Amino acid sequence: MAMDAREIEKLIKTHIPDAIVTIRDLAGDGDHYAASVVSEQFRGKSRVQQHQMVYEALRGSMGGALHALALQTSAPDN
Amino acid sequence: MTTAHDRIEAEVKGNDVLLFMKGTPAFPQCGFSGQVVQILDYLGVPYKGVNVLDDAEIRQGVKEYTNWPTIPQLYVKGEFVGGCDIIREMFQAGELQQLMAERGIPTQDNAAS
Numbered sequence: 001m002a003m004d005a006r007e008i009e010k011l012i013k014t015h016i017p018d019a020i021v022t023i024r025d026l027a028g029d030g031d032h033y034a035a036s037v038v039s040e041q042f043r044g045k046s047r048v049q050q051h052q053m054v055y056e057a058l059r060g061s062m063g064g065a066l067h068a069l070a071l072q073t074s075a076p077d078n
Numbered sequence: 079m080t081t082a083h084d085r086i087e088a089e090v091k092g093n094d095v096l097l098f099m100k101g102t103p104a105f106p107q108c109g110f111s112g113q114v115v116q117i118l119d120y121l122g123v124p125y126k127g128v129n130v131l132d133d134a135e136i137r138q139g140v141k142e143y144t145n146w147p148t149i150p151q152l153y154v155k156g157e158f159v160g161g162c163d164i165i166r167e168m169f170q171a172g173e174l175q176q177l178m179a180e181r182g183i184p185t186q187d188n189a190a191s
Contacts, residue, residue, distance in 0.1 A: 051163070071163045
């Protein structure tokens with residue numbers, strides 16, 4: 001089962017409301033995406049913690065409905 | 079009886095650099111696992127690969143152990159460092175090399191200097 005890019009964005013924003021989410025469909029199959037997520041909530045957190053926040057937002061989708069999501073996270077530049 | 083959790087912990091604690099991956103270091107069976115293998119090989123870091131495709135209990139168990147939904151997963155000195163994206167970012171920023179040096183893991187760069 002594939003997932004829509006807008007659906008991914010919506011899930012992330014529900015969990016991290018201030019997130020600026022950019023999603024690219026890498027293979028055009030609705031299954032391999034690259035996402036960049038920028039949020040003030042990431043500030044001071046390790047990369048592992050930042051990614052875990054996004055994974056939490058996506059709940060069980062990662063590794064299931066969503067096979068592959070290349071993830072890049074950061075806090076906004078001031 | 080040893081549980082999957084016990085076996086995962088034994089691997090993590092028993093190996094300075096441990097990679098849970100799909101396939102083996104010689105024959106990765108997923109692009110993400112392959113990328114981490116390439117980075118570790120490039121750095122010349124000694125590591126052990128555990129093929130999660132060989133063992134359904136480990137495959138599921140490691141996701142719960144780390145609270146991380148995807149494979150590969152890299153551990154250094156018992157500490158979870160990250161998945162493919164994080165490892166690549168750290169490598170490109172020179173942070174992975176730095177981490178290995180701080181933890182006393184030999185790399186080719188160190189050997190050459």
